[in-house]
Amino acid sequence: MSRQQPGSSEFELIQRCFTQGYPTDAATLLGIGDDASVIAPPADQHLAQSLDTQVADVHFPANAPAHLIAQRALRCAVSDLAAMGASPQGFLLGLTLPDNQPDWLDDFARGLRDAATACGITLLGGDTTRGPALVISLLVQGWVPALSHPRGLTRGGAQAGDDVWVSGCLGQAALALPMVLANPAIHTGLAAAYYYPAPRLTLGQSLLGIATAALDISDGLLQDAHHIATASAVNLALTGEHIPTAVALGHPGWPDCLSGGDDYELLFTAPADQQTRIATLAQQLDVPLTRIGQCQSKINDQQPTVTVLLQDQPVQLTTSGYQHF
Structure with missing residues (x-):
């Protein structure tokens, strides 16, 4: 896999850092690399989704090692699926970068792959852009049983005496x-x-x-x-x-x-x-x-x-x- 040089394109960044080494999922008909992903929902499942955004020096130290930032970001996002009783399916990554540092990106991608493997969730696609601060947005999605628990677990079902x-x-x-x-x-x-x-x-x-x-x-x-x-x-x-x-x-x-x-x-x-x-x-x-x-x-x-x-x-x-x- 080739090394990205400063100033290389978004497409080279995606190819090097985000196309290999992630878990696969049978429901994913088309994943990263096209204009959108295509998912085939199982007939007996409903889709649960959650969006989580983390900003440097607000949700994590900006000077933390990149692989640790990635681990924390994805794990925190996937926790929302756990709270719903959902089985993880895939995630989308939105990455805003203040600059293009190949070593940092390689380290971030390594941590993201490790976290995705630990959580059993595949990378479906996303977007990268340049901005004044490091911002990581993750949309995670998973399945809940459509017949027995069509809304999964929610916050609103507790009863007196529970x-x-x-x-x-x-x-x-x-x-x-x-x-x-x-x-x-x-x-x-x-x-x-x-x-x-x-x-x-x-x-x-x-x-x-x-x-x-x-x-x-x-x-x-x-x-x-x-x-x-x-x-x-x-x-x-x-x-x-x-x-x-x-x-x-x-x-x-x-x-x-x-x-x-x-x-x-x-x-x-x-x-x-x-x-x-x-x-x-x-x-x-x-x-x-x-x-x-x-x-x-x-x-x-x-x-x-x-x-x-x-x-x-x-x-x-x-x-x-x-x-x-």
Whole structure:
């Protein structure tokens, strides 16, 4: 494969970096290299799509190694499919570059291929352009069962009396952020959670028929819990002692684990009679699943609330999470 020289065309960039080494997909009749991709949807599936955009020095350090930027970008985008219970199919890449650096592009493409392989998702096409800052936009898509779960998992199905569950451990990426900002090349320890979030794809698919509502935690547990509360018109009462966090309750960083974001774990609700089934699922998938609270009826016309309880008493914690504006 030839090396791109500064000033070479967009088509040479695409040919070198984005045409080889990605997973293949039987539904893709025509992929990258033409004016559009052509997909043949299976008769028993609906298409789920999500668009995610990351901007340098807003969502990641601009001077981070390119392969780590690519890993983080695609994994974060695919996590939205996991939250819907979708099976990944393909993605489109929109890449805005301030300049044309062959070594950077090769490194970015390497990370993107590795992330695509890890997530089992194929590159369908996209667009590259020049602009004042590095911007990465990823449209990801996948399948949900058309007959049994035509809309997949949504945020709006929780009912009063449902349990609230979360996967994994919260706060690792948030606690790693100061280290990442100080040394963007670090990607071990807590920083691995920042650059290599693991989309809970198999878990999301397994929760179809079990969970009543779900989302992936990107902007912080407390803020994202409000999305379920609002969409489902219920209150959420969370038991602080039960929330799995990277540092123990009482540690100065514990509140950041609840509001810091970048976890990409699944927060979901399920009827209380599903507890044994969920515990079995956790063992089968080798994924920690923790029951952290309960959905409650909201009072009349009041706005839905999310409350954290410690020793059965409500505590005041910031719920702002990450703010885009």
